[in-house]
Amino acid sequence: MKTEMTRRTFLQKSSLVVAAAVCSSEICLLNISPARGQTGGTFKPHAFVEIAADDTVTVWLGQTNLGQGTHTGISMVVAEELDADWKNVQAKMALAAEPFKNPYWNAQLTGGSTSIRHRWDMLRSAGAAARQMLLEAAARQWDMGAEKCSTEKGRVIHPDGRSLRYGQLVAAAARLPVPENPPLKKPKDYRIIGSARDRLDIPDKVAGRTKYGIDMAVPGMCIAVVARRPRFGAVPESYDAQAAKGVKGVVEVLPMADKIAVCAETTYAAIQGRAKLNIKWSEGTDPQLDNTKLEKLFAEHLQKPGAVAQSTGDASKALAGADVTLEGSYAFPYLAHAALEPINCTAHVEKDCCRIWVPTQGQTAAQLSAAAITGLPIEKIDLMTTPAGGGFGLRGETDPVADAVTISKALNRPVKVMWTREDDFANDYFRPGSVSRVEAGLDEQGHITGWSQKVAAPSILSRIMPQHVKEGIDSTSVQGISDMVYTIAKRQVEYVMMELPIPVGFWRSVGYSTTTYMVETFMDELAGAAGKDPVEFRLAHLEKDSRPYRTLKLLAEKSGWGDRPVQGRTRGIALGSCFGSSAGHVAEISVDRQSGRVTVHKLICAVDCGPAVYPDAIVAQMEGAAVMALSTAFNEKVHFSGGGVKTANYGTYPLLTMSAVPEVEVHIADSIHTIGGIGEPGVPTVAPAVANAIFTTTGIMLRELPFNLDMLRQAGS
């Protein structure tokens, strides 16, 4: 229902011409999307597609290029229904605008693995509508019914074999009305969707031509590096502006509410200037806060009664009557996003308009932030999204936009706000740490009778979307448990919300990054107690032929689960569903019991995302997710001390590197299900697959991340 509504209304909505904001300055550094501007001599039925007389098809995009391959994937969907010649297709980022809002969420953003799945009908219709108009234009020229003509590779074909190129039809097609409900292709007729294509952005990235946000250079711009609190809640009490201004190139020292900006002609001068500020900071919220205190606080909160997030059947009665009960306690660290491109934003505030160039995942939020600071209406905030050097959730935050706009307004010139790496770690909105306790029971047949779990964690939504926090429940803290793939009738899930001064936010796969680990390792412990094979045990608790059921079957088959692993290696498996897709991993590992060292030799991944639009990008996302998830399993933990963030650079936040990266094999399901997301579902099942393999070979289940490998060292060896 919702989908149909979305499909019908968007074309009309996106055809509305929005008046282009006219700035006094003549800077035009990036594409001005015709979604906002004038077009001349091209056919542009709506915001998404523009066809030129030379046959060039431009797909205008509102989704951020974080490296996921969606610019190519979206273009493939549009080009498919347009019946375009792929070699003429280019993808261009548009200025932020109404038509690019997520049709389900009413905001333009790139998150939740939604870039394609939430636009599946819309993008297909966008291409199909343009195709229908070109078809009609040609048919009129030939004085015949459009139903007699067909399209193929950028041409309209006459029944007698004559044809007209799309480029020849742009003027005529532009005069026709946009059809509201154009017919869509049958999947069996796809020739672009599901095919092997080279990513459109890769040649520029390899050549070094891609301009990321950090590379922006606007004439007259200065660079601002900002001193921010070393401890949560601290504000500057005194500082030495003169010393900073004494650095050659520093043009201004600007105190802001709880921070101080040093603006300079070059990045290096700004960094040097900031170092001279000699700021005395106030004590802050809790100067004693460190990892030890945090551990204690987490443990205490887990003892408190939780708000009931889910209660189906009488779980405690089921546990009391179980043949066997098992329990486990878990702890997860705070994680940093640690994208290689540090956070940045360039802004130029003028009297009547504000221009922003930023690698943001949240265009609408950024525009609203700038509108609030400048007092300008949102239509006057021209926001160009640059390619981003990684995102993973942090780039949805608006802090850099607010800073750049505030400073540009104060200085009356363009400003690029730059975070250093140390700023990036100290000012992250971290993946929250969490602790949990779970208890489950088995009946005599080895079937799960009840599952009771409590999670204590800080809340992400309380800050970002407080309206979605109801009766003390932040759904992101218990997702993966409350919507676990297994059919366990009697289930109780509780949540204890923790309030700590550490900012938390969305991090690739959000709550599933911890909850799936618990569910999937506990499933292996339960399988062990039931004396069952982990795959058989899972299948017995899955709805037959459901998406996760089929994913697990595929994974078991492709990994050769029933066969013996290579001598000296053991295997572990894990399964999950999130963001509309199911994914699972088999890890092949070996453990050196003398050192405790674990080697991951190979990861085999199966994923069911419904229609696989761009298979190679799906493989790339699964590979990347595997590496990132392994990095969190073995290496990653943010450290806190003295009331602030202690982790300052990659030296104390060591990302997984080449020698620890295993072979990753990806199998995409030939799916019968609806379209799902791809950016996030590859993350959650990697660490539990590895942990389950370790459990199989050592009998030790690691219940904390990152892994404490000392636990695997055999006593006496």
Place this chain on the structure above:
Amino acid sequence: MISLHVNGKKHEVDVAPDTPLLWVLRDNLGITSVKYACGIALCGVCTVLLDGEAVRSCSISVDYVLDGKIITVEGLPEDHPVKVAWIEKQVPQCGYCQPGIMLQTVDFLQRQPNPSKEQINAAMDDVLCRCGSHPRIKKAIEMAAEMTTK
């Protein structure tokens, strides 16, 4: 004024001699393929070739390179085996780290034209990529090596 040789061209820049080469390349010369990420030579994204050797431009000052010839990724020909392999294997995701990693690969393959998997792991164990393009980097290095030695 300090003069620099970058990608076959001579440039004059007015900077303090202790300025890190990275910022001179980026801010003064506008060569933005040379990236900033850690600033302390841990990640490798700022790598350039100095007289053919991979160096981390964030951690050497501009006066150290006065007589040297600097190559950035723009200075590699389009048909360079490393560039060809990087496209063929569809390596980049966000792509931010890739110019530095490609240049380190060029240096590595000059010294070790026919590397084993273990040698690739060892030589590339000190570069960072958050997207996890590692499996494809390994394949691209193997392909570039094959192209070079053919």
